[in-house]
Each structure stands twice: as structure tokens, then as C-alpha cells.
Amino acid sequence: SLYKDYREMFAREKPDLVHLNTPPNIRLEVLEAAESAGVSAVIMEKPLAIQGEDYLAIKEFCQGSKVKVAINHQLHFHPRRFELQKIVEDGNLGEMRFITAGCGMNLAFQGTHTLQAIGAFHPKGKPQRVFGQISGAGSETHRVDVCGTFPTMVVGNLEDTPQKHFAPGCAQAIIDFDDGVQALLQSGEIAPKVGREAINTHKYVTVYGSKGHVRWTMWSWEVLVDGKSQGGTHEYWDEDILGQARMTEAMLDWIGDDRAVHPLCFDRAHLDFNIILAIYMSGLQNRMVDLPVEPELNLINKMRAALS
Known part of the structure; x- marks a missing residue:
């Protein structure tokens, strides 16, 4: 299904995992909506922020939220x-x-x-x-x-x-x-x-x-x-298909097991942006x-x- 409103999509589809690929300036509001809708995990496009203000706001959200967040650095x-x-x-x-x-x-x-x-x-x-x-x-x-x-x-x-x-x-x-x-x-x-x-x-x-x-x-x-x-x-694009899939699989593993922390989790990724x-x-x-x-x-x- 196609949706014009991501909040409606969250409410109707009840996804376990969301790929967040918006411009950086609206990512925090989508993260907050995902948490309100009970989404388990979000893979967020890089960069996680642009400057200090949004970095600190997203850091505060991620460190206080139950949503598991990773950054899309699929090259890993x-x-x-x-x-x-x-x-x-x-x-x-x-x-x-x-x-x-x-x-x-x-x-x-x-x-x-x-x-x-x-x-x-x-x-x-x-x-x-x-x-x-x-x-x-x-x-x-x-x-x-x-x-x-x-x-x-x-x-x-x-x-x-x-x-x-x-x-x-x-x-x-x-x-x-x-x-x-x-x-x-x-x-x-x-x-x-x-x-x-x-x-x-x-x-x-x-x-x-x-x-x-x-x-x-x-x-x-x-x-x-x-x-x-x-x-x-x-060929980069051949490698990238596999990298994206393995990154997503690792996130599903983390959803199922709190001990299987994603290598690209926010707690690690925010240090790079710092x-x-x-x-x-x-x-x-x-x-x-x-x-x-x-x-x-x-x-x-x-x-x-x-x-x-």
C-alpha cells in the first residue's frame, strides 16, 4: 500500500522495523511518531544530524526511548x-x-x-x-x-x-x-x-x-x-544489495534478542557524528x-x- 501520511502507515501496518530515509531536518519527528506507534526499531539514513542542536535532540530521544535505532552505514x-x-x-x-x-x-x-x-x-x-x-x-x-x-x-x-x-x-x-x-x-x-x-x-x-x-x-x-x-x-551495486540485506537482518536479530546489539546502533554511531x-x-x-x-x-x- 502507498501512504501520504507516515503516521497513518504506522497505525495501520504496525511495522516492527522502519527504514527512515527523509532529509535530516524531519527525522526526529518521525522517530517520535514511530515510538508512539509502538515500532520496535528504526534504521535511519545518515547523517543522523546536521549540527549540534539536532544532534543533541536526537541523542536525548534515542537514549531515553525503547525504539532501537541504527544508522544506515550499510558498507559495514x-x-x-x-x-x-x-x-x-x-x-x-x-x-x-x-x-x-x-x-x-x-x-x-x-x-x-x-x-x-x-x-x-x-x-x-x-x-x-x-x-x-x-x-x-x-x-x-x-x-x-x-x-x-x-x-x-x-x-x-x-x-x-x-x-x-x-x-x-x-x-x-x-x-x-x-x-x-x-x-x-x-x-x-x-x-x-x-x-x-x-x-x-x-x-x-x-x-x-x-x-x-x-x-x-x-x-x-x-x-x-x-x-x-x-x-x-x-561492482559496488552488487555488493550494496547484499550489504543492505545483511544490515537489515542484523536489525531483525536485535529486535528478537536484546543481546544481539546492532554494530551500527545509535550508541556507537553518535560518537562518529560527534x-x-x-x-x-x-x-x-x-x-x-x-x-x-x-x-x-x-x-x-x-x-x-x-x-x-
Whole structure:
């Protein structure tokens, strides 16, 4: 059935699980309606927020609600990336040294995917502080890859668009972890172009250890351990179908068993967005910022004023 009112859909269909794929500015009201309707769980599109105000409001809701919330970072469950995460988890790279990760679009569109990738390959590391640089307030027009079609899209950055994905067009940050590992995050124009022509095809993560490295991009993979290398290619959209399904299955497992906490649950995901807010503050204030940070308010307008 098709509905014009999601509240009516909640009342009539009584879903156990809802995929929430709205612009960021109305997600809290849908979460509240889901709780009122008795929905068990919600998988919410990234980013979970845009700036400090909605981040704090959604955090307060999730930490006081019975609804189980996860963020749609389905790349965690892509078969190839999951295999590479297991290689690192099993210690095959030896002592972890450094992580680089990047994306072609801004931090609101793809930056949380990139931060989640860093955390997925280094789940035991606790971020301690971040130093960030930001630039670019104006909108850009790009081609995007949508399941093999290539429409043109206006990426607003700090200007208003229907997507409401406000963020600086370009960002770079160094993240310090408590175990001495550092991670380099690059977003937007400064990020390496590792994909195809479309702007949304350049997500990647590389993990370096004392015995070698692993590298994942949306289209390829590479493992080098003790001087022996292997690698290959994959089609992102083929991987994505499986990743979305496995992410959803993990949520159904969590609905049925409170102990089967989803790897992308809000309690973990909000820490990544806290880093993004700290990057904004670091870029505006020209200083390192300790983590987790109590976010400043009105960050989007402050960045508009500073970067326009």
C-alpha cells in the first residue's frame, strides 16, 4: 500500500522495523511518531544530524526511548569490506599504525560513512582529539552514480537544497586515538579520486600495520601481508544489495534478542557524528579539539559566515 501520511502507515501496518530515509531536518519527528506507534526499531539514513542542536535532540530521544535505532552505514556489511575487517580484527596486519579514509562528497553526504569505516577497522580505539580544516560554502553540480544511471545533482554544501545535507564542501582532519594510532580523514575535493567519474564513487579506507595493509574502495580491494599481495575488483551495486540485506537482518536479530546489539546502533554511531562536529569547531577555531566534544550551537551559520 502507498501512504501520504507516515503516521497513518504506522497505525495501520504496525511495522516492527522502519527504514527512515527523509532529509535530516524531519527525522526526529518521525522517530517520535514511530515510538508512539509502538515500532520496535528504526534504521535511519545518515547523517543522523546536521549540527549540534539536532544532534543533541536526537541523542536525548534515542537514549531515553525503547525504539532501537541504527544508522544506515550499510558498507559495514558489504561482503568484501567485511572480509577485510575480519583480516584486521584477526591481527593479520600486526601492530596497527595508521588509517586513511576519504570520500568525494561532503561530510554530511558521505563523511559519516568514512568515519564509520575508520571505526569498523579499529573498533577498540577510542578517539581522543581531532584537528580539522574546512572550506567551501557554495553549491556544486556533479554527476552521481545511482545504480548505473548518472543523473546530475546539485550538492548544496552550506547553501540550501531539498536534501538539507549542510556541510563544508571540503574537509580534512587528523584523529588521534588513545592507543597511538592516527587516522586521516579527507572529504570533498581534497580526497583522492579512487572511483569512477561520478562524485559519489570515491569512498575508500586503507589500514596500515607492521606486517602490511588492507585497502577497500567502492570498486576494488587489496591485501598485502608479509610481502604477499592479492586483490581484485567488485561492482559496488552488487555488493550494496547484499550489504543492505545483511544490515537489515542484523536489525531483525536485535529486535528478537536484546543481546544481539546492532554494530551500527545509535550508541556507537553518535560518537562518529560527534567527531564531525568537532572537525567543524576545530576548523572555525584553528585549534585541536578534545573528544568527545560538547558541540557549539549554530555551527552551520558560523561556517557560512566564515567560509562564504
